[in-house]
Amino acid sequence: MSGLDGLGFWRHPDFRAGFERYRDVAANRKPAKFLLARAIAIDAPLDASEDALWRELEAKTPAFVELWRGIAPGELPPPQRPNLLDLCRELAGRMLAHCDFCRWDCGVDRRRGAKLGACKLASGTRVSSYFHHPGEEWIYRGRLGSGTIFFTSCNMRCAFCQNGDISADKDNGAPVSARVLATMAWRLRAEGCHNVNWVGGEPTIHLHTIVEAIALLPEFEPDERDLAAALATKADWRAPYPAARAHADYRGCFNAPLLWNSNFFxxxxxxxxxRLLMDIWLPDFKFGPGRCAKELARTPWYWDTVTANLKLIHRWGEEFTIRHLVMPGHVDCCTRPVLQWIAREMPEAPVNVMDQYRPENFCDPHDARYDARYAPIARRPRRDEIQAAFRCARELGLRFESLSYERNTTGLRA
Ligand code: SF4
Known part of the structure; x- marks a missing residue:
């Protein structure tokens, strides 16, 4: 229905296999995970202790996975009450009281906001902008764009952040309720976007609002007030994207593949x-196992956290592509070990080796915030560095050319 299905890139061997579920959901042949989570009944009451709720999630996840793997086109088991989607929403809300959304594990009560964690956020969520993104990878942007929602702020501190206006300014954008966020997702999909792309900044730090919005989606119909509130940050509101229910419809429910576009921390x-909500994943994997994540992003435990999470989605049989940004002077310490790890652990994973690094934020000599400590990366990667990165990926036999070359800004090849 959304037109992604008929595009020519699916004939490419890198995409022919490995994205069947995403493609089926995007075409509304199969339901998104959140519709399936709604079909799994839970036994524990939602006001049970948090430990009991986690045990319930653990107990019901196998039934969910079995349903997800076996669901036939056109099928939709009836919703149960309460269900696994309710449980996800409840647990995300409980986590906010001792926040452990990310590896910082700050333990602060973000509902009270008296003490803040590394992301500096209380319970409020802000969206910087949302729109039909024409610049994501082929399989995400398709013809009508990836329905991208940019959340404000981040839990990492990359000195060169390429989205620094969003990630480094926590007051950027506009505050959103779960209902307004659901309206944004609804509108993007109704306008034909092939997926709903949760990104930032970093979406993880807004997990409670995102899960609450997802829990609203199955029967969601925004009213005039919701639509007006959501319009404030729609960057492409002038573009002629007529909304049509058919773009988002699966047996009378709202349907869209949900894409987790994250630093994977x-x-x-x-x-x-x-695992119970995202249909497809877009992990960022930038830093090698040395000190670079600490020195350039003030982030400890980076390598262990990101590799552990990548191993999980691989073991769970999820569909994903990995992004690696080539940083100047970091081919040997970051690019090479990252690509070698992928080749060893998940050699079939499609990888986008990105050549578009530019010095931004604290690394931009023309910016008032420039910090001379970052002088070594205050430049674009050299031609020989980009070529070395591509050559490394090729020698390792990675599936990278289809994703890396099509939006290649330098025009270089391995
Ligand atoms: S989301 Fe924020 S408060 Fe929560 S663990 Fe991460 S950095 Fe800490």
Missing amino acids: MSAPAMRLL
Whole structure:
């Protein structure tokens, strides 16, 4: 229905296999995970202790996975009450009281907001902008764009952040309720976007609002007030994208593949929730196992956290593509070990080796915030560095050319 299905890139061997479920949901042949989570009844009352709720999630996840793997086109088991989707929403809300959404595991009560964690956020969620993104990878942007929602702020501090206006300014954008967020997702999909792309900044730090919005989606119909509130941050509101219910319809319910576009610095509990909600994943994998994540992003435990989360989605049989940004002077310490790890652990994973690094934020000599400590990365990667990165990916036999070359800004090849 959304037109993604008929596009020529699916004939490419990198995409022919490995994205069947995403493609089926995008075409409304199969239901998104959140519709299936709604079909799994839970036994524990939602006011049970948090430990009991996690045990319930653990107990019901196998039934969910079995349903997800076996669902036939056109099928939709009836919703149960209460269900696994209710449980995800409840658990995300409980986590907010001792926040462990990400690996920082700050333990602060973000509902009270008296003490803040590394992301500096209380319970409020802000969206910087949302729109039909024409610049994501082929399989995400398709013809009508990826329905991208940019959340404000981040739990990492990359000195060169390419989205620094969003991630480094926590007051950017506009505050949103779960209902307004659901309206944004609804509108993007009704206008033909091929997926709902949760990104930032970083979406993980807004997990409670995102899960609450997802829980609203199955029967969601925004009213005039919702639509007006959501319009404030719609960057492409002038573009002629007529909304049509058919773009989002699966047996009378709202349907859309949900895409988790993240730095992958999530905690293990957050991963357990996301497993039940995300149809496709777009992990960022930037830094090698040395000190670079600490020195350039003030982020400890980076390598261990990101590789553990990547191993999880691989083991769970999820569909995903990995992004790696080539940073100047970091081919040997970051690019090479990252690509070698992928080749060893998940050699079939499609990888986008990105050549578009530019010095931004604290690394931009023309910016008032420039910090001379970052002088070594205050430049674009050299031609030989980009070529070395591509050559490394090729020698390792990675599936990278289809994703890396089509939006290649330097025009270089391995
Ligand atoms: S989202 Fe991460 S950084 Fe923010 S308070 Fe929670 S654990 Fe800390």
